[in-house]
Amino acid sequence: MDLENQKRVKDAADKYGKENVMVIIGAAEAEAAGLAAETVTLGDPTFAGPLAGVALGLAVYHAVEPEFKNEVDPEVYEEQIGMMEMVLDVDSIIEEMNNIRNESV
Numbered sequence: 381m382d383l384e385n386q387k388r389v390k391d392a393a394d395k396y397g398k399e400n401v402m403v404i405i406g407a408a409e410a411e412a413a414g415l416a417a418e419t420v421t422l423g424d425p426t427f428a429g430p431l432a433g434v435a436l437g438l439a440v441y442h443a444v445e446p447e448f449k450n451e452v453d454p455e456v457y458e459e460q461i462g463m464m465e466m467v468l469d470v471d472s473i474i475e476e477m478n479n480i481r482n483e484s485v
Contacts, residue, residue, distance in 0.1 A: 381416045386429040402439040410476035413442050421484035442477050444470045
């Protein structure tokens with residue numbers, strides 16, 4: 381997650397409260413999704429950005445996870461994400477996201 385997006389997430393959490401912010405990740409690879417998820421839950425693991433050492437503990441999901449997919453209009457989901465879902469390693473992404481969420485509990 382780049383430094384500008386880290387700042388945006390931190391500002392949103394500060395303004396609206398951590399309990400009112402959810403981050404949706406769209407990275408194409410499980411490792412990249414996990415790194416972004418770790419950044420908004422446990423803090424920037426590279427210690428390079430506004431979230432370095434800042435454990436926000438935000439709710440975080442990937443766009444292909446059932447928890448997100450089930451909340452979106454099916455037509456919109458298919459139009460915006462459906463094609464990518466067919467080429468991504470969805471199982472690996474879900475596993476990585478679950479691992480990160482379990483670490484942050």
